[in-house]
Amino acid sequence: MSVIELSYGELALASLLVLALGVVTALARLGMTRSLLVAALRTVVQLALIGLVLETLFSLEGPWWVGLMGLIMLLAAGREVMARQKHRLTGGWAFGIGTSAMFVSAFSVTVLTLVVVIGPEPWYRPQYAIPLLGMLLGNTMTGVALGLDRLTEGVWRQRAMIENRLMLGEPWREAIGELRRDATRSGLIPIVNAMAAAGIVSLPGMMTGQILAGSPPALAVKYQILIMFTVAAGTGFGTLAAVSAASRRLFDERERLRVDRLAAGGG
Amino acid sequence: MSDAARLPLRLFGLAAGELPPFDLEVAPGEVVAISGASGSGKSRLLRALADLDPHEGRVLLGEAAADAMPAHVWRRRVMLVPAESQWWHDAVGAHFEAEPFDDLEVLGLPRDALGWSVGRLSSGEKQRLALIRALSRDPGALLLDEPTANLDDESVERVESWLLQRIRGRGLPTLWVAHDRAQIERVADLQLRIGPGGAELVR
Numbered sequence: 388m389s390v391i392e393l394s395y396g397e398l399a400l401a402s403l404l405v406l407a408l409g410v411v412t413a414l415a416r417l418g419m420t421r422s423l424l425v426a427a428l429r430t431v432v433q434l435a436l437i438g439l440v441l442e443t444l445f446s447l448e449g450p451w452w453v454g455l456m457g458l459i460m461l462l463a464a465g466r467e468v469m470a471r472q473k474h475r476l477t478g479g480w481a482f483g484i485g486t487s488a489m490f491v492s493a494f495s496v497t498v499l500t501l502v503v504v505i506g507p508e509p510w511y512r513p514q515y516a517i518p519l520l521g522m523l524l525g526n527t528m529t530g531v532a533l534g535l536d537r538l539t540e541g542v543w544r545q546r547a548m549i550e551n552r553l554m555l556g557e558p559w560r561e562a563i564g565e566l567r568r569d570a571t572r573s574g575l576i577p578i579v580n581a582m583a584a585a586g587i588v589s590l591p592g593m594m595t596g597q598i599l600a601g602s603p604p605a606l607a608v609k610y611q612i613l614i615m616f617t618v619a620a621g622t623g624f625g626t627l628a629a630v631s632a633a634s635r636r637l638f639d640e641r642e643r644l645r646v647d648r649l650a651a652g653g654g
Numbered sequence: 655m656s657d658a659a660r661l662p663l664r665l666f667g668l669a670a671g672e673l674p675p676f677d678l679e680v681a682p683g684e685v686v687a688i689s690g691a692s693g694s695g696k697s698r699l700l701r702a703l704a705d706l707d708p709h710e711g712r713v714l715l716g717e718a719a720a721d722a723m724p725a726h727v728w729r730r731r732v733m734l735v736p737a738e739s740q741w742w743h744d745a746v747g748a749h750f751e752a753e754p755f756d757d758l759e760v761l762g763l764p765r766d767a768l769g770w771s772v773g774r775l776s777s778g779e780k781q782r783l784a785l786i787r788a789l790s791r792d793p794g795a796l797l798l799d800e801p802t803a804n805l806d807d808e809s810v811e812r813v814e815s816w817l818l819q820r821i822r823g824r825g826l827p828t829l830w831v832a833h834d835r836a837q838i839e840r841v842a843d844l845q846l847r848i849g850p851g852g853a854e855l856v857r
Contacts, residue, residue: 551740554704555791556730565742641705642725 390601402427444513453511457494457520464489464528471532473652474539476636480648484632485531492625493523500617522593522614523621526578530622531629534574538630539649541566542637546646559642560634567634574626578619585615660825661716663703663732663795668711670702671695674852675711680795682825685818687838689831690848696831697737699848700797703829704734715794715827733793737800737831739784741772746783754790760816761786762809777804782813789820796821796828802837814841 405427413420444452465486475481497520501507507515542549545566552562585591594611598604639645660682669675673695680686688696702709705725713720713732720728743749747768755765761782775783781804788796801817802810818841821828829846832838838845845856 545742547736547738548740548742550706551736552742553706553726554729554734554736555788556726556733558724558726639708641708641721643706643708 468532472536474543474649488629493527496621526618527621527625530574530626534626534630537573538570559638663827664714666712671698676853680827687842694848731794734797735788757786798830
């Protein structure tokens with residue numbers, strides 16, 4: 388089965404669809420024609436750039452280059468996790484906790500999957516390592532960001548409740564227990580829903596791309612299942628680690644709730 | 655926790671917020687009323703005693719210092735009842751470890767109040783239930799932040815006499831933040847006035 392080559396002219400044809408949508412949104416005065424077109428342009432530029440980066444990376448094949456790429460992806464994800472929390476921990480803790488949780492879970496699951504399950508030669512071969520790490524980091528980032536945001540927001544709103552529980556002599560783990568479980572749950576819900584709906588409601592993007600690019604559906608399905616499992620594990624362990632570290636940081640050595648360690652969140 | 659009962663509460667060089675350091679000993683069963691303008695730091699003093707805020711100085715219940723035990727153990731012994739109580743379960747009863755039916759009756763609440771949902775509680779009911787909730791955990795000392803602020807005159811009387819009976823009966827050293835002069839007259843053995851110069855003990 389050969390892949391039908393996609394020419395730039397054909398892509399330009401597809402872009403007419405977006406332009407048509409732009410004309411309609413302009414006529415309907417939705418006030419978002421501009422952002423639609425800018426977003427479409429960004430897709431083209433950003434994906435073209437990452438295409439160049441990946442082409443270079445695949446030709447270099449060095450472990451250090453793969454590691455450097457992984458590091459950049461991790462730091463970008465850490466920044467994103469921090470930016471998505473309104474009442475984040477101050478003093479670098481929001482970035483630190485989010486990034487370490489993603490490092491521990493996404494990187495170890497990626498390495499484990501590469502070495503034990505897929506087994507390319509060498510194990511860090513960028514064609515496998517980079518997309519896998521990207522899928523894992525992207526999803527783990529969503530889970531960690533949702534979990535941490537829910538936790539810090541909950542503590543900010545319900546600090547009087549937590550302190551009243553402390554006054555009654557509850558240990559800190561008990562006083563924050565429900566908030567912590569809620570936060571972890573909200574980080575896990577997206578991947579659980581994605582696994583439950585996969586194939587029935589939606590065809591996962593990665594699998595669709597693989598089939599379009601010429602893979603037999605049975606193989607694409609196997610890879611998709613592998614991705615789902617690793618993403619579930621990465622997201623789950625990452626969210627658990629981040630929420631538990633952040634909960635600990637919200638109390639000091641005398642089990643006092645330290646709301647002063649959270650940003651006030653003006654906007 | 656009967657082993658924690660009948661012990662004095664002792665403060666050495668306690669400084670909370672802007673309040674300059676002071677010493678104080680509250681005997682078992684003794685009530686010290688804390689008075690002072692709003693914002694003078696009365697609530698912060700109670701929070702420091704319950705070790706909820708960082709503070710200077712030492713606090714002991716009998717011979718046991720706060721920092722010699724885990725903070726949650728200390729707070730269970732030296733129990734703070736805040737002015738605004740919080741309720742986090744749907745049912746009132748889920749906040750209680752025991753079923754204090756006698757106390758409910760004395761404070762004019764029906765036995766089935768434990769089955770009520772939290773949403774229907776009035777502020778006066780919340781205040782009385784919060785006091786029962788705290789005392790049913792058998793503390794060794796009490797820190798009360800305006801315990802009768804939301805109550806009508808009749809309930810104030812009931813709550814005062816119930817509290818005094820418990821405080822004397824169990825020998826609980828008590829710090830009681832109050833605004834009302836008449837209440838201070840009725841309940842307090844001593845008065846701790848918090849002013850611009852610091853805390854001053856008045857007999």
